[in-house]
Amino acid sequence: MTVPEAAVALNGIIKRFGDVTAVDRVDLNIADGEFFALLGPSGCGKTTTLRMIAGLEFPTEGSLRIFGDEVGTLPPDKRPVNTVFQSYALFPHMTVIQNVAFGLRMQKVAKAEANERALEAIRLVKMDGKEARRPHQLSGGQQQRVALARALVNSPKVLLLDEPLGALDLKLRQEMQRELKTLQREVGITFVFVTHDQEEALTMSDRIGVMNDGELLQVGTPEEIYERPANRFVADFIGQTNLLDGTVESDGTVCLRNGARVPVNTQSLAAGTPVAVSLRPERAQLHQPGQQPADLPHVTGRLEQHTYLGNALVLTVALDWMTLDVRVENLSGYSAPALGTEVVVSWDRDAAVVVRA
Amino acid sequence: MSGSTVKPKGPVAAALTVNAFLVYAFFFLPIVILAVFSFSDDRLVGRWGGFTTSWYGEFWNDTELTSSLWVSLRVAAVSTVISVVLGTMAALGLERFRWKSQRFFDSVLYLPIIIPDVTMAVMMLLFFTWGIDLTNEAFGTNFAKGFATITLSHIAFSISFVSVVVRARLAGMSLELEEAARDLYASRWKAFRHVTFPQIVPGIAGGALLALTLSLDDVVITQFVAGPGGTTLPVRVFSLIRKGVTPVINAVSVVMLVASLLLVALSVAVQRLRGGSITG
Numbered sequence: 001m002t003v004p005e006a007a008v009a010l011n012g013i014i015k016r017f018g019d020v021t022a023v024d025r026v027d028l029n030i031a032d033g034e035f036f037a038l039l040g041p042s043g044c045g046k047t048t049t050l051r052m053i054a055g056l057e058f059p060t061e062g063s064l065r066i067f068g069d070e071v072g073t074l075p076p077d078k079r080p081v082n083t084v085f086q087s088y089a090l091f092p093h094m095t096v097i098q099n100v101a102f103g104l105r106m107q108k109v110a111k112a113e114a115n116e117r118a119l120e121a122i123r124l125v126k127m128d129g130k131e132a133r134r135p136h137q138l139s140g141g142q143q144q145r146v147a148l149a150r151a152l153v154n155s156p157k158v159l160l161l162d163e164p165l166g167a168l169d170l171k172l173r174q175e176m177q178r179e180l181k182t183l184q185r186e187v188g189i190t191f192v193f194v195t196h197d198q199e200e201a202l203t204m205s206d207r208i209g210v211m212n213d214g215e216l217l218q219v220g221t222p223e224e225i226y227e228r229p230a231n232r233f234v235a236d237f238i239g240q241t242n243l244l245d246g247t248v249e250s251d252g253t254v255c256l257r258n259g260a261r262v263p264v265n266t267q268s269l270a271a272g273t274p275v276a277v278s279l280r281p282e283r284a285q286l287h288q289p290g291q292q293p294a295d296l297p298h299v300t301g302r303l304e305q306h307t308y309l310g311n312a313l314v315l316t317v318a319l320d321w322m323t324l325d326v327r328v329e330n331l332s333g334y335s336a337p338a339l340g341t342e343v344v345v346s347w348d349r350d351a352a353v354v355v356r357a
Numbered sequence: 358m359s360g361s362t363v364k365p366k367g368p369v370a371a372a373l374t375v376n377a378f379l380v381y382a383f384f385f386l387p388i389v390i391l392a393v394f395s396f397s398d399d400r401l402v403g404r405w406g407g408f409t410t411s412w413y414g415e416f417w418n419d420t421e422l423t424s425s426l427w428v429s430l431r432v433a434a435v436s437t438v439i440s441v442v443l444g445t446m447a448a449l450g451l452e453r454f455r456w457k458s459q460r461f462f463d464s465v466l467y468l469p470i471i472i473p474d475v476t477m478a479v480m481m482l483l484f485f486t487w488g489i490d491l492t493n494e495a496f497g498t499n500f501a502k503g504f505a506t507i508t509l510s511h512i513a514f515s516i517s518f519v520s521v522v523v524r525a526r527l528a529g530m531s532l533e534l535e536e537a538a539r540d541l542y543a544s545r546w547k548a549f550r551h552v553t554f555p556q557i558v559p560g561i562a563g564g565a566l567l568a569l570t571l572s573l574d575d576v577v578i579t580q581f582v583a584g585p586g587g588t589t590l591p592v593r594v595f596s597l598i599r600k601g602v603t604p605v606i607n608a609v610s611v612v613m614l615v616a617s618l619l620l621v622a623l624s625v626a627v628q629r630l631r632g633g634s635i636t637g
Contacts (some may be wrong), residue, residue, distance in 0.1 A: 054538050076539040089537035093555045103541035150541070257527070 005068050006054055007032045008355070009188040010126065014061035015048050015214075018293035022048045024214035025062075030158075030192060030207075032067075035184050037193045038203040039317045040211035041237070046194045049211070050160050053192065055079045067157055077106070082151035083160040088168070090135035096122065096146050097131040103154040103227045121153035122146075124183070141172045148180075152187060174309070177204055185278060198238050202226065210234050224327050231356045235278040242324045243276040244299075245357060254354060258323045262297035262353050274357040283351035287344045298323070298346035303337050315347055388614065395607035402602050412608040422609060425593040428458045428504060432589060433572040436511035441565045443512070444519025445557075452527040453535075458504035467521065469514040479579035481510045485582055502584030510582050518571065526560025526614070527553075566624050570617065 003116035006029040013021040023045040030036045038046040051057040052064060064072045071079050082103065090099050095120050104114035122128055125145040135143055144164060151159055161180075165173045181204055184191045195201050201208050202222040209219045210233075218230035229235035236243060246256040250271040253261040264277055286293075292298050304323060305316040315336055317324045324345055328334065337343055365373060395413070399406030416422055453464055469477065489500045534556065538548035576591045583592060594609055 005452050035445070054540055056540070077542045077544055079538075083537070084538045085537055087531060087533050089531065091534060091537070091552055102538070106538075106542040106547060106551075237369070241629035285416075 002104075004032060006030060006065070007067060009065040009068075009190065010053075011054065011063040011065075012051070013049070013059045013064060014328070015045070015052060015057060016060045021214050023052070023059075026211075026214075026216045026221065026279065028209060030190060033188055033190055035181065035191045035193065035204060035206045037195055037205035037208045038211060039195055039198060039201040039208050039237075042196055044211040045214040046196075046211045047162055050192060050194045052161055053158065054081055054083045054160050056083075056233050057173075065327065067113040075141075077318040082149045082154050082156040084144075084164045084319055086162045086164065087146040088135075088164075090143055090146055092135055092136075095131065095216060096127065096133050096135075097137075099135070099146055100150045100153050102150065107154070110190060117153055118149070121149040124152065124186075125149045140167055140281065141176065144168065144176065148183070152183075154190070156189060158192060160188045161191060163194055163196070165195075165197075173200075180204065187316050202238070212237070229355055230279060232276045232278075235276070235353065235355050239329075240281050240325065242279045242281065242322075243355075244279065244322070244324075245274070245276050248273045248275055248354075256299070258299075259317070260299060262299070262352075263349060264297060265350060266354050269354065269356075275354050276357050277352050278355050279324070279347055279352045281314060284324065284326045284345050284347050286317070286326050286328065286337070287346060289342050289344055292344045292346040296346045297349060297352065298344050300342065300344050303339050303341055303343050306336055306339070317343055383397035391607055391614075392611050395604060395611045397604060397607075400603060402607065403603055409472040412604045413612075415603075415605050416608045416612070419605065420508075422590070422593060422605070425588055425590045426612075428507075428587050429591070430574060432504065432508050432511060433569050435506050436515055436572045437565055437568040439508075440515035440519050441514045441561060444516045444568075445523050445561055447516065447520040448523035448560075449553075450526055452524050453532075467517050469517045470521070474575075474577040477510075477514060478578040481506075481513070481578060482581040483522055485509075490510045502582055503587060506582040506584065507579050507589065510573065510578050514575075514578070515571055518567045519561075522564040522567060523557055523560040526557045526563075530556045562627070563626055566620070569620065573613070573617070 008027040008028070010026050013023055013026045013028075013210055014021065026045075026049060032069040038049060040046045048057060050057050052065070055071065055074055055078070058073055062072075063070060065203040066080060075207050085342060092100065094102070097115060100121055101111075101114040101118040104117060105111070106149070108115070119128070119131065122131060125148050127145050127149065130138070130142065138146065146166075147164070163304060164180075165176050168176060177200060180191075193201075193205065202225075205222060207219060207221055208225050210217045210225060212233050218225060218234050218284040220228075225234065225238050230237060232243060235241050244254075244256055244262075246254040246262075248266050248269045248271050249261060251261075253263050254266065254275060254277055256259050256277070262277065266275075269275060287298075289300065301319040301324065303315060304318040307316070310330065312330050313328045313334075313336055315326045317326060324348050326345055328336065364370070394403060394405070396408050396410060397405050398409035398411070447466060451459065451466070464517055472480075485502055485506045489502065489506075492498055530553070534552055535548050538552040539545070543551060573589075575589070575593065575597055579589050580592050580595070583589070590609065590613065594606055597603075597606060
């Protein structure tokens with residue numbers, strides 16, 4: 001059995017700008033037809049990685065293949081990929097249809113055919129009727145659609161999107177997230193999507209690659225990334241979590257800062273390894289002292305703050321050395337303990353994840 | 358009162374109105390007087406002696422004047438085209454690429470703007486005298502100062518102005534536009550041709566207009582580098598003053614004024630046309 005060829009394969013990719021290493025030894029395979037998100041804080045190297053796939057930057061070291069072909073040093077016009085830029089980069093002196101037909105015209109497609117295919121792409125992104133407009137006559141959302149059509153009309157093997165929704169307001173962004181996802185299924189093209197918004201990455205992608213400081217820290221499905229973060233950074237960056245620092249003990253427990261030993265799944269880490277126990281607020285339970293279920297890991301503290309979210313409450317519990325957030329669904333009849341009272345936070349043994357510090 | 362437009366009242370308003378009239382009078386009265394007296398039938402420049410167009414006729418029949426007008430136009434056309442091409446290339450090189458000792462070239466490029474005209478003129482004179490002598494001696498040629506030296510000097514000072522104007526336009530243009538063009542299968546040249554160039558055309562047009570005006574206007578440098586083979590109209594007019602002024606000068610000046618106004622009007626019209634009707 002042959003392994004299906006990766007749409008994009010990065011092998012030991014390094015990119016240096018002078019003394020700065022922007023991307024540090026990244027290995028990554030993106031499968032054909034996948035909706036892949038590169039996620040990380042600004043300056044983590046995700047955009048540089050995307051630009052290397054586009055051919056707008058060249059790797060300092062390593063191999064970059066698109067459907068098996070080495071493209072590392074090919075200029076952007078020789079690669080079967082197209083990009084949706086962060087600022088959309090529509091050509092201001094051209095109409096919508098001229099913008100969309102541009103790529104085809106550059107590939108020497110006859111004008112009539114190019115216009116026909118451009119119209120089709122414009123229809124696909126629901127911009128028909130606005131072919132003769134100039135970019136400055138369009139709203140941000142509409143420009144975004146034109147930018148999408150301009151890239152998709154070339155039937156690229158891979159579509160690259162650089163924070164394409166960053167400039168849109170929340171409502172429009174959510175709408176475009178859904179549409180992008182639908183569109184991707186329709187056209188069946190591999191999408192590589194750069195974002196710093198973890199929620200966007202979780203809701204849209206088939207798989208996510210989390211980057212920080214130029215390194216690719218973890219690659220996995222949204223569920224894997226959320227449920228089994230590879231390290232402290234990923235646990236902290238994806239969603240909300242409480243990180244209780246400690247060290248692994250020889251009996252398979254973790255000794256926390258206050259000396260308490262909590263039984264958790266240490267994933268066969270060696271004794272003495274510094275770790276953090278990642279406990280999601282929605283996986284923790286709050287109890288009156290003495291009422292916590294026996295033999296569950298727990299810590300004791302004092303209720304410090306209520307944060308009302310409407311459908312839920314976040315209760316902040318002060319431990320001796322840190323604070324913990326516990327999320328409680330706002331079910332009918334629920335009343336939170338008074339501030340300042342002593343409370344116990346417990347969790348199921350499998351609810352907390354031990355990550356390397 | 359920030360941002361609001363408040364109409365001044367009372368004596369302030371009156372003073373401002375008077376001021377505005379004075380300023381415009383200062384600008385335009387000389388032009389009006391010049392134009393009026395170019396039609397005056399009197400040999401003295403500033404005396405009205407009835408209407409005539411004979412001075413324009415005299416200008417037209419004066420072969421020295423018309424030939425220098427012809428030189429002016431040719432010098433302006435050639436130096437503008439060449440300095441626009443070179444100035445735009447310099448702007449692109451400095452704005453779009455990073456290379457060693459760029460800062461040095463960057464600042465040196467703008468020297469002609471700072472150097473006083475007289476200094477530039479003497480420099481050019483020395484350079485050409487020396488250069489022509491040397492080539493004539495070495496290759497037995499028979500070069501002399503004239504059209505070529507005037508044009509070369511005009512190119513030399515125009516490049517800086519063109520590149521300043523074009524660079525300002527380039528700096529305001531997002532680099533992502535060129536990257537988008539490259540991403541959409543345009544070669545470097547095609548990206549320039551179809552995306553960068555249309556974006557900087559207003560800058561190039563502005564630079565061209567500047568180069569043209571500077572060339573048509575220049576007296577000091579041209580006077581130094583012109584040869585026996587003929588000189589430009591402004592220099593000719595300047596030398597006429599010494600012989601004694603006749604109203605022909607008025608006519609010549611009006612013709613030059615109208616020509617520059619037509620030029621500006623033409624460039625505005627071209628801009629409008631480009632903005633309004635790009636198709637296909």
